[in-house]
Amino acid sequence: MDAQAPSARRLIDAERRVHRILRARFTAALLELGVSFAQFEVMELLHEASKLHPGEIGRRLFVARQSADHLVHQLRRGSLVDTWRLEGGSMGVELTSDGRRRMDTCEWALRPTFDLLDTLDVATRARLSNDLRACEDALRPERRAWWNDPF
Numbered sequence: 001m002d003a004q005a006p007s008a009r010r011l012i013d014a015e016r017r018v019h020r021i022l023r024a025r026f027t028a029a030l031l032e033l034g035v036s037f038a039q040f041e042v043m044e045l046l047h048e049a050s051k052l053h054p055g056e057i058g059r060r061l062f063v064a065r066q067s068a069d070h071l072v073h074q075l076r077r078g079s080l081v082d083t084w085r086l087e088g089g090s091m092g093v094e095l096t097s098d099g100r101r102r103m104d105t106c107e108w109a110l111r112p113t114f115d116l117l118d119t120l121d122v123a124t125r126a127r128l129s130n131d132l133r134a135c136e137d138a139l140r141p142e143r144r145a146w147w148n149d150p151f
Contacts, residue, residue, distance in 0.1 A: 011135075022113065029109040034078065035102060042071045043080065043103045046095045053090045062141065075099065 006014070026037040035043070045060055046052060052060075058068035072093050075081040080099035084092045095103065117125070 015135075025113045026110060029113065030106055033102065033106055033109060035080075035106055036074075039071055039075055039080075040103070040106050042068070042075060043095060043099055043106070046081065046093060047100065047103055051092055051094045053086065053092055055090065057093070 023037060026040075030037060030040060041061055042057055045057055049056075054068040054072050055065045057072065058065040061068065069091075072081060072083065072091070076083055079096060080102055081093050082096050086092050120128070
């Protein structure tokens with residue numbers, strides 16, 4: 001091991017600190033909008049993919065389908081998503097027009113944090129992006145049986 005390279009523990013500690021700072025900033029920015037960051041992540045997925053089901057949302061966010069289901073129900077209560085039953089008992093989910101507008105407002109609320117990260121020089125951002133991708137690839141969990149739930 002390189003004498004100057006931090007240990008895995010130090011890398012995890014650094015990631016946790018950054019993660020906590022980002023979560024705190026996102027939580028504060030979204031609080032007045034009545035959306036949690038977890039709900040925003042679901043809305044982002046639905047914006048990109050149009051229609052999904054809770055199992056797929058869970059797979060993409062690395063959470064259990066039940067957790068994704070709970071988030072979907074919260075969003076439905078806020079009229080931010082529509083749901084419908086699919087063959088086999090699963091549920092389809094898509095953003096409503098109110099959900100799309102709220103998502104745009106959320107993006108605007110998160111913009112100051114994005115702007116701060118954009119102040120990092122281009123080389124640092126590129127290196128950080130590549131290094132985080134390498135960490136993600138090394139740590140990605142194996143697919144679980146519940147990830148293979150049919151649509």
